Amino acid sequence: MAAAAMKVGERKKKVIIDSDPGIDDAMAILVALRSPELEVLGLTTTFGNVRTAVATRNALHLLETVGRTDIPVAEGSHVTLKKDTKMRIASSCHGSDGLGNQDLPPATLTKPVDQPAAAFLVEQANLYAGQVTVVSLGPLTNLAPALELDPSFPKKIGQVVVLGGAYSVNGNVNPAAESNMFGDPDAADKIFTCGADVLAVGINVTNQVILSDADREKLQQSDSKYTRYLCKPLAHYFDYHREIYFTEGVYLHDPTALLAAVNPSLMTLAEGAVRVQTAGITKGLTLFRSNDKRYVEMTAWTGMPTVMVAVAVDAPAVVELMMQRLMVDDY
Numbered sequence: 001m002a003a004a005a006m007k008v009g010e011r012k013k014k015v016i017i018d019s020d021p022g023i024d025d026a027m028a029i030l031v032a033l034r035s036p037e038l039e040v041l042g043l044t045t046t047f048g049n050v051r052t053a054v055a056t057r058n059a060l061h062l063l064e065t066v067g068r069t070d071i072p073v074a075e076g077s078h079v080t081l082k083k084d085t086k087m088r089i090a091s092s093c094h095g096s097d098g099l100g101n102q103d104l105p106p107a108t109l110t111k112p113v114d115q116p117a118a119a120f121l122v123e124q125a126n127l128y129a130g131q132v133t134v135v136s137l138g139p140l141t142n143l144a145p146a147l148e149l150d151p152s153f154p155k156k157i158g159q160v161v162v163l164g165g166a167y168s169v170n171g172n173v174n175p176a177a178e179s180n181m182f183g184d185p186d187a188a189d190k191i192f193t194c195g196a197d198v199l200a201v202g203i204n205v206t207n208q209v210i211l212s213d214a215d216r217e218k219l220q221q222s223d224s225k226y227t228r229y230l231c232k233p234l235a236h237y238f239d240y241h242r243e244i245y246f247t248e249g250v251y252l253h254d255p256t257a258l259l260a261a262v263n264p265s266l267m268t269l270a271e272g273a274v275r276v277q278t279a280g281i282t283k284g285l286t287l288f289r290s291n292d293k294r295y296v297e298m299t300a301w302t303g304m305p306t307v308m309v310a311v312a313v314d315a316p317a318v319v320e321l322m323m324q325r326l327m328v329d330d331y
């Protein structure tokens with residue numbers, strides 16, 4: 001199954017990618033830049049795979065490398081919603097620089113815009129009310145303050161596609177929690193319950209979307225500017241997966257979420273309220289309440305707005321689409 005081709009005159013979907021690049025974040029951003037269905041309004045940065053300052057540096061460097069310095073980068077929060085500075089950084093997974101320990105030089109042409117990420121998100125949501133999709137690939141720390149800056153943000157934002165959560169499966173930080181939810185569970189719980197149109201893509205589906213060694217070989221042979229950029233980071237990501245997951249392939253978490261924004265029919269979705277555990281040994285646990293049972297007592301889910309959660313994915317179609325997009329230089 002491929003994404004439906006765009007028809008002449010059809011409007012591109014406006015997206016802002018909030019991310020912590022990050023190897024699979026970089027892949028997702030590059031796929032977005034190569035997706036004719038999308039107009040990337042900007043990148044906002046957060047912590048998670050790296051600290052926020054490094055995420056900003058990587059976002060600027062990536063855009064400069066592929067010639068897209070026209071896209072603004074707004075730097076996000078350096079602390080969690082609760083102002084915690086001791087956040088968990090997944091450097092074993094992505095390398096200390098987030099891109100496989102290459103220690104790339106900083107971008108020379110561009111710097112972040114003056115606005116912080118949350119203000120940028122609110123501004124764009126007001127400028128294009130109902131039309132902006134935020135693709136969130138890291139902890140949700142920049143989105144929660146947007147709710148305080150503008151209480152009508154949940155109604156003005158078109159959709160929030162969240163890469164995060166582990167629905168009815170173990171997490172990847174510990175058995176309870178997926179990394180982005182663990183990074184800022186307070187922010188995540190706020191976004192899941194704010195009433196915005198939220199589509200959550202968790203590792204219960206992204207762990208099924210695997211880039212094999214043979215796929216990587218094909219990417220390398222294509223030698224586009226996008227695959228050249230990804231070559232070294234991917235080598236690190238493959239090593240990490242071999243060592244940690246005992247697989248000869250890597251999970252395409254962030255590209256899968258990005259492609260859910262391009263073509264949601266790549267996933268099967270279920271609707272229900274999601275709450276995120278904010279403390280204790282299950283901190284970061286995402287719990288989805290499906291609508292197929294009526295609970296007699298009041299629960300923490302009662303009366304909460306519902307979100308859509310991906311429960312199945314057409315994994316081969318996602319891998320194929322991602323590869324198609326990265327292997328060609330430009331349209």
Ligand SMILES: O=c1[nH]c(=O)c2ncn([C@@H]3O[C@H](CO)[C@@H](O)[C@H]3O)c2[nH]1
Binds near residue numbers: 253
């Ligand atoms: O803590 C982590 N452990 C992982 O194995 C891992 N693999 C990928 N990631 C990043 O976190 C999100 C998925 O949980 C994605 O945005 C990856 O960048 C990970 N984070």
